[in-house]
Amino acid sequence: MNAMGRDGHRWRMLLGGLLLLALASCRSAPSFSGEAIVFVVGPLSGEQAEGGQSVAGGARLRAEEVNRAGGVLGGRRVVVRALNDQADEALAVEAAQEVARGVRDGATVLGVVGHYNSGTTAAALPLYRDLGLVVVTPSASNPQLSRAGIKTFFRVCATDATQGPMAARFLVDQGWRRIALVHTTNAYGLGLADEFFAGLQQASGQVVLALPLPPGERSFAQHLPALRAANPDAIFFAGDYPDGITFVRELRQAGLPTPLLASDGNFVDQFIDELGALAEGVLISTITPDPRVVAPKEWFAAFQQLEQRNPGIDATTGYSAMDVLLAGVQRANSASGAAIAEAIRSLEFTSLVGRIAYDSNGDLREQRVFFYRVEGGRFRQLAS
Numbered sequence: 001m002n003a004m005g006r007d008g009h010r011w012r013m014l015l016g017g018l019l020l021l022a023l024a025s026c027r028s029a030p031s032f033s034g035e036a037i038v039f040v041v042g043p044l045s046g047e048q049a050e051g052g053q054s055v056a057g058g059a060r061l062r063a064e065e066v067n068r069a070g071g072v073l074g075g076r077r078v079v080v081r082a083l084n085d086q087a088d089e090a091l092a093v094e095a096a097q098e099v100a101r102g103v104r105d106g107a108t109v110l111g112v113v114g115h116y117n118s119g120t121t122a123a124a125l126p127l128y129r130d131l132g133l134v135v136v137t138p139s140a141s142n143p144q145l146s147r148a149g150i151k152t153f154f155r156v157c158a159t160d161a162t163q164g165p166m167a168a169r170f171l172v173d174q175g176w177r178r179i180a181l182v183h184t185t186n187a188y189g190l191g192l193a194d195e196f197f198a199g200l201q202q203a204s205g206q207v208v209l210a211l212p213l214p215p216g217e218r219s220f221a222q223h224l225p226a227l228r229a230a231n232p233d234a235i236f237f238a239g240d241y242p243d244g245i246t247f248v249r250e251l252r253q254a255g256l257p258t259p260l261l262a263s264d265g266n267f268v269d270q271f272i273d274e275l276g277a278l279a280e281g282v283l284i285s286t287i288t289p290d291p292r293v294v295a296p297k298e299w300f301a302a303f304q305q306l307e308q309r310n311p312g313i314d315a316t317t318g319y320s321a322m323d324v325l326l327a328g329v330q331r332a333n334s335a336s337g338a339a340i341a342e343a344i345r346s347l348e349f350t351s352l353v354g355r356i357a358y359d360s361n362g363d364l365r366e367q368r369v370f371f372y373r374v375e376g377g378r379f380r381q382l383a384s
């Protein structure tokens with residue numbers, strides 16, 4: 001079957017699964033021979049809870065679809081256990097230790113969907129490596145994660161080695177060459193800032209101000225005079241959305257209208273909800289698509305029925321990460337992390353985030369970056 005045929009068949013199966021889920025109240029549930037656990041780890045509470053809860057909801061939806069079709073490994077029900085790391089590296093390690101306890105207790109653990117952030121993923125990944133578990137991150141984008149040689153690590157998003165240079169080229173193409181690079185000093189902000197800086201140099205742009213910000217600060221107002229003095233053509237902000245909200249609010253309230261491109265960590269509805277009119281005109285680069293653009297209406301209906309709420313933007317990545325993991329399990333017909341990882345490396349299909357096929361590092365072979373502008377209180381995708 002050619003690639004087009006495979007994709008068409010894949011989507012027909014997906015829509016069929018969604019329809020089965022929507023008709024769940026009219027159908028009897030299959031019987032299962034046991035359970036197989038997938039741990040979904042991310043910030044389920046705290047400032048980044050919108051992202052973490054959306055990932056968990058998407059993962060649960062894909063697991064439910066597979067269970068409606070009979071489960072995995074000869075009739076085992078996929079059980080999602082969501083763990084909360086609150087976007088904190090120490091708590092991420094604690095969550096990984098809880099996963100380890102499940103493995104030691106003899107549970108059939110298929111793998112981990114997570115973590116949401118680059119720093120928490122880096123902190124927990126050595127424990128998962130030692131357990132031999134497959135990890136599929138929905139959104140951790142620091143390139144170093146996949147350069148560590150861990151053969152059981154995969155992601156369903158582009159890396160910052162792709163996003164940084166493309167964001168730099170985007171700004172230069174707008175005629176903005178003198179850029180203020182504002183970034184948080186966590187693993188995500190530092191990694192993306194490095195990639196953006198290198199990309200901007202290649203695009204013949206110039207960083208006129210490099211401004212590192214400690215994440216989680218209540219105010220960044222003390223840094224605004226330096227920004228004003230640098231008088232950049234535009235600002236690139238590399239950081240997660242709680243800090244992005246604070247920075248943009250104070251920037252605009254100070255009367256600085258400088259064009260601003262914020263990184264993928266700000267591509268959540270909460271960014272607009274909290275900033276309101278102050279978000280208007282902000283540009284966003286993101287490493288995954290908007291579900292409102294790529295997901296069929298049946299998918300939205302199934303998510304709403306299962307989760308009793310609307311899907312957030314990160315629901316597509318949680319869904320696709322679970323899709324990859326369970327596709328690997330089904331191809332390997334095994335709960336062995338090594339076997340699942342080997343199967344995942346040979347996958348080639350289309351999920352909600354786009355084409356799934358991996359290189360030797362566990363990164364997507366086809367990595368896309370999308371650009372949005374906040375207009376009329378919503379993210380509007382720009383032509384690529």
